[in-house]
Amino acid sequence: xxxxxxxxxxxxxxxxxxxxxxxxxxxxxxxxxxxxxxxxxxxxxxxxxxxxxxxxxxxxxxxxxxxxxxxxxxxxxxxxxxxxxxxxxxxxxxxxxxxxxxxxxxxxxxxxxxxxxxxxxxxxxxxxxxxxxxxxxxxxxxxxxxxxxxxxxxxxxxxxxxxxxxxxxxxxxxxxxxxxxxxxxxxxxxxxxxxxxxxxxxxxxxxxxxxxxxxxxxxxxxxxxxxxxxxxxxxxxxxxxxxxxxxxx
Ligand SMILES: CSCCC(=O)C(=O)COP(=O)(O)O
Ligand SMILES: [Mg+2]
Numbered sequence: 501x502x503x504x505x506x507x508x509x510x511x512x513x514x515x516x517x518x519x520x521x522x523x524x525x526x527x528x529x530x531x532x533x534x535x536x537x538x539x540x541x542x543x544x545x546x547x548x549x550x551x552x553x554x555x556x557x558x559x560x561x562x563x564x565x566x567x568x569x570x571x572x573x574x575x576x577x578x579x580x581x582x583x584x585x586x587x588x589x590x591x592x593x594x595x596x597x598x599x600x601x602x603x604x605x606x607x608x609x610x611x612x613x614x615x616x617x618x619x620x621x622x623x624x625x626x627x628x629x630x631x632x633x634x635x636x637x638x639x640x641x642x643x644x645x646x647x648x649x650x651x652x653x654x655x656x657x658x659x660x661x662x663x664x665x666x667x668x669x670x671x672x673x674x675x676x677x678x679x680x681x682x683x684x685x686x687x688x689x690x691x692x693x694x695x696x697x698x699x700x701x702x703x704x705x706x707x708x709x710x711x712x713x714x715x716x717x718x719x720x721x722x723x724x725x726x727x728x729x730x731x732x733x734x735x736x737x738x739x740x741x742x743x744x745x746x747x748x749x
């Protein structure tokens with residue numbers, strides 16, 4: 501089917517590598533989280549929210565692996581948990597408690613204006629066009645729902661949050677698991693075949709397709725190169741312009 505013939509009721513977008521450059525996430529957001537983790541943790545150490553994050557971080561299998569590299573038994577304090585968070589960020593592990601913590605840390609950067617969410621220049625126009633055509637736009641990212649809202653609310657193209665009708669993160673399941681997409685369609689009260697999922701990661705596209713969704717891969721500058729196997733399995737676009745004429749079925 502030609503891209504111009506695609507129809508959908510919901511456009512489900514990934515963030516990193518799809519609406520937003522990988523370099524913004526890795527070269528701006530991650531360094532900000534690493535630099536501010538200890539301060540955030542020490543300022544909020546006694547709160548229930550931080551206690552829950554700290555407990556969940558220590559329950560990760562990666563914690564045992566990380567702790568085995570330490571010479572002495574650590575005291576569980578803000579400095580130690582910040583160090584473990586930096587270890588996870590360096591490995592780009594998309595684990596739920598880390599993503600929750602990152603979202604809280606970034607909130608301060610967006611509020612002060614130090615952070616502005618990167619979106620490619622075709623994103624705001626496409627969101628507006630789809631919205632005007634009556635399509636719903638939802639987000640599914642490994643970044644926490646709070647972090648998703650921040651990136652679009654404080655984007656370089658202005659506040660795009662009013663154009664988004666739903667947000668999903670790893671609480672719904674991991675992005676390479678088919679069940680996650682089934683749950684998203686159920687939550688959106690839409691048949692999976694009426695959802696178009698846009699992502700840069702072929703394994704995510706496969707999982708969504710197995711759930712019955714339509715999928716298109718994004719080949720944005722700086723994304724991992726797609727193989728011939730991927731390009732024969734999925735339609736590929738370099739930006740959202742080719743998808744702007746999307747209509748409702
Ligand atoms: C929600 S903004 C921060 C992006 C992030 O932390 C991340 O892991 C992005 O992963 P994605 O699933 O959007 O590729
Ligand atoms: Mg992505």
